[in-house]
Amino acid sequence: QKEVEQNSGPLSVPEGAIASLNCTYSDRGSQSFFWYRQYSGKSPELIMFIYSNGDKEDGRFTAQLNKASQYVSLLIRDSQPSDSATYLCASPLRGNTPLVFGKGTRLSVIA
């Protein structure tokens, strides 16, 4: 079974702190990874994607990929209450297949 695993949380962080969201995947051949944010009652919104080992930064968000450890993470710097949402990790795992989603991690940023 090809899988993307996430801790469902909730993960609570104080406002201004760094939130670290983690995801592991089962298929060593996976090439691309996506992070989506989903507010309650709304649809998933793409935050970032990453293909290469290492870090990719976009504003307050940094995606990190370690293919050797089959691990991808999302760091949110200077967390704000508006970042409170569920974060979904996804990957097509191998080849031209639809994205497989993790169960999502619920983040709560406390003011």
Place this chain on the structure above:
Amino acid sequence: DTEVTQTPKHLVMGMTNKKSLKCEQHMGHRAMYWYKQKAKKPPELMFVYSYEKLSINESVPSRFSPECPNSSLLNLHLHALQPEDSALYLCASSQDVGETQYFGPGTRLLVL
């Protein structure tokens, strides 16, 4: 522009009704998807269309019938649904299968 539109936003239907959900994108994407999402669960893939052909049906009951009239439009026809089919129905599109997916706002469906 990465917009996917869906209509209606909300739908209430009885178990004997027939209704349709609509999805549209003008990004030139060749892959379109239907997902079902229950509260506190991740999106669950239902159907995938690639180049206007149905390429994946995730063993969805026949009371859900997808249709892709052209490369920009995707419909989901609903008939004789059950209360447990109440959920958020999401449409998504991508340049090709496996690439970055963009989601529409969803249709909140309630089956009475």
